[in-house]
Amino acid sequence: MKTSIIVDYNKCTEPLSCKKCMQICPGALFICYSPDYESNDPTEWRVDVAFTDLCTRCNDCVDVCPLDAITIK
Amino acid sequence: MCEFCFKHGAGKKWYLNSRNYLAETAQETGAHEYIFELWKQFEKVYLQKIYGISMKGPGYRFSMPLVGRAMKTYINSWFTKEKPLNGRNPRRGEGHPGQVVMLDDAKKILELASPILRVNCACRNMTRGIKDPCCIAFGALAETVPKLPRYIPDKGAEPMHVDEAQEFIEEMNTAGRIQTVWFGPMPYIAALCSCERPECAAATIRMEYGLNSLYKGEYIAKVDFSKCTGCKICASRCDFGALSFNDGMNVPFINAWQCFGCGLCSTACPENAIEMVDRNENPLLKDVW
Numbered sequence: 001m002k003t004s005i006i007v008d009y010n011k012c013t014e015p016l017s018c019k020k021c022m023q024i025c026p027g028a029l030f031i032c033y034s035p036d037y038e039s040n041d042p043t044e045w046r047v048d049v050a051f052t053d054l055c056t057r058c059n060d061c062v063d064v065c066p067l068d069a070i071t072i073k
Numbered sequence: 074m075c076e077f078c079f080k081h082g083a084g085k086k087w088y089l090n091s092r093n094y095l096a097e098t099a100q101e102t103g104a105h106e107y108i109f110e111l112w113k114q115f116e117k118v119y120l121q122k123i124y125g126i127s128m129k130g131p132g133y134r135f136s137m138p139l140v141g142r143a144m145k146t147y148i149n150s151w152f153t154k155e156k157p158l159n160g161r162n163p164r165r166g167e168g169h170p171g172q173v174v175m176l177d178d179a180k181k182i183l184e185l186a187s188p189i190l191r192v193n194c195a196c197r198n199m200t201r202g203i204k205d206p207c208c209i210a211f212g213a214l215a216e217t218v219p220k221l222p223r224y225i226p227d228k229g230a231e232p233m234h235v236d237e238a239q240e241f242i243e244e245m246n247t248a249g250r251i252q253t254v255w256f257g258p259m260p261y262i263a264a265l266c267s268c269e270r271p272e273c274a275a276a277t278i279r280m281e282y283g284l285n286s287l288y289k290g291e292y293i294a295k296v297d298f299s300k301c302t303g304c305k306i307c308a309s310r311c312d313f314g315a316l317s318f319n320d321g322m323n324v325p326f327i328n329a330w331q332c333f334g335c336g337l338c339s340t341a342c343p344e345n346a347i348e349m350v351d352r353n354e355n356p357l358l359k360d361v362w
């Protein structure tokens with residue numbers, strides 16, 4: 001079954017000051033990036049997931065997110 | 074000797090050929106521009122349609138019969154791309170494969186490269202949001218990183234002395250970090266990394282998808298059962314799933330097909346019971362990289 005992991009950017013606006021999902025994922029699947037790579041504006045950075053097929057659906061990221069921003073389908 | 078040694082080793086291992094570290098070689102390969110683009114867009118390389126496929130779940134595509142295999146072959150050809158010497162595409166990682174090296178060889182590498190600079194690991198920064206200055210950058214990369222603030226260590230980008238760098242990678246090795254050496258782009262050598270799984274992006278795409286971003290090392294671990302006391306220290310050292318401890322016989326077993334030659338089991342063994350043997354001396358494994 002294909003897994004998709006959706007981060008709600010209306011809720012998660014400053015991932016760099018949180019990073020909880022990135023640090024808890026057993027597979028280190030989250031990636032934090034900015035469309036403009038040297039952007040100093042923290043609100044321009046986003047977390048997204050590469051390699052979604054490696055997600056084990058452990059749900060740790062969903063549980064740890066303080067803003068309920070992550071949905072796994 | 075792997076294919077890189079034949080092409081770029083001048084009779085030695087590719088990473089022990091001093092020519093591959095020269096400023097002249099950096100110039101010829103356009104290493105400064107290449108590395109700047111690659112490190113600037115590092116995160117994007119993993120998220121976008123970089124290898125012609127989306128890295129959001131490439132496994133689904135690779136598992137498709139025929140098409141999946143063709144795609145893999147196609148992607149693997151990027152890593153070893155030799156031409157044009159100056160002008161390969163950093164967004165595809167063209168000419169940017171790495172290889173696992175043992176600590177002894179890693180120390181020899183540090184004697185050939187200059188300048189040497191410790192910079193923040195790009196993979197850990199991307200996946201964990203942590204600044205870990207464990208990547209050792211050479212020449213062109215060392216000169217490029219100061220332009221990319223997120224890779225400059227908190228303490229600043231200070232050049233390192235050879236012995237200091239050797240001591241540092243030894244500490245990393247003790248801590249369980251795998252040493253890897255990187256072309257950037259081939260044949261120029263840009264970095265010596267101290268990686269671990271699952272953070273290392275190159276190891277992930279090699280181990281999970283079988284892509285040749287990271288080659289196996291020049292050696293294979295072999296246990297001398299007469300010396301082994303069964304202390305089990307080596308049991309937790311293997312990041313490649315090659316070593317399993319057999320509780321019944323009280324010795325470790327090493328699957329030579331799976332061994333990446335990092336030597337971590339060997340450097341941890343208090344009895345010197347794990348020897349690293351030259352891969353080329355094994356007729357079955359000499360072409361398995």
Ligand code: SF4
Pocket residue numbers: 005024025026027028029049054055056057058059060061062072
């Ligand atoms: S469910 Fe688990 S494996 Fe999947 S992304 Fe979240 S933390 Fe990672």
Ligand code: SF4
Pocket residue numbers: 007011012013014015016018019020021022047064065066067068069070
């Ligand atoms: S844990 Fe939630 S709020 Fe924190 S960075 Fe991840 S998605 Fe954003």
Ligand code: SF4
Pocket residue numbers: 194195196197207208253266267268269272273274275
């Ligand atoms: S290759 Fe290894 S040390 Fe280098 S950036 Fe990636 S994980 Fe970090």
Ligand code: SF4
Pocket residue numbers: 293294310311312313314315316327331332333334335336337338339
């Ligand atoms: S068996 Fe030893 S040398 Fe081989 S990959 Fe595992 S730790 Fe490294």
Ligand code: SF4
Pocket residue numbers: 296300301302303304305306307308324325341342343344345346347
């Ligand atoms: S560390 Fe050495 S002595 Fe201890 S179990 Fe492993 S091979 Fe045997």
